[in-house]
Amino acid sequence: CIRDRHLAALARRTVLGERCPACRKVYVPPRGACPTCGVATAEQVPVGxxxxxxxxxxxxxxxxxxxxxxxxxxxxxxxxxxxxxxxxxxxxxxxxxxxxxxxxxxxxxxxxxxxxxxxxxxxxxxxxxxxxxxx
Incomplete structure (x- = not known):
């Protein structure tokens, strides 16, 4: 689950975002979908x-x-x-x-x-x- 992966990363003092495959924006915390495009997101990327x-x-x-x-x-x-x-x-x-x-x-x-x-x-x-x- 998205939330579990995000929390597990935070426990390692790492922050993960998710990249929208359409607009390429990275959102933190991950949401599972791009709030701009409405497209499902799956690619996790480290930020910060x-x-x-x-x-x-x-x-x-x-x-x-x-x-x-x-x-x-x-x-x-x-x-x-x-x-x-x-x-x-x-x-x-x-x-x-x-x-x-x-x-x-x-x-x-x-x-x-x-x-x-x-x-x-x-x-x-x-x-x-x-x-x-x-x-």
């Missing part, structure tokens, strides 16, 4: 692990049952090789320094099924043209 912040928001309200200090940043992150941004928390940087184009990488915790958050890589910011279609 690094990516680019395409848009973000600063959260100023503490979430119940979450041990995260406010303010914090929640962002759309386009993993390298993917054609759709996913959601993730940004850490390792002050909230007022997060920006569109910021290059980030996942931070995993032991036993987690997905990254705890994403932190800056130190790479130069991505050019806006590289993520314009993902906004």
């Amino acid at each position: 692990p690094r990516g680019t912040v395409t848009t973000f928001c600063v959260v100023n309200i503490k979430a119940r049952d979450q041990d995260i200090e406010v303010p914090y940043v929640y962002a759309h992150i386009a993993l390298d090789g993917a054609d759709l941004a996913l959601h993730g928390r940004i850490g390792g940087i002050r909230h007022d320094q997060v920006r569109m184009g910021l290059r980030v990488e996942p931070v995993w915790t032991d036993g987690a099924r997905h990254p705890d958050h994403y932190r800056p890589t130190g790479e130069p910011d991505a050019h806006p043209d590289s993520y314009r279609d993902l906004l």
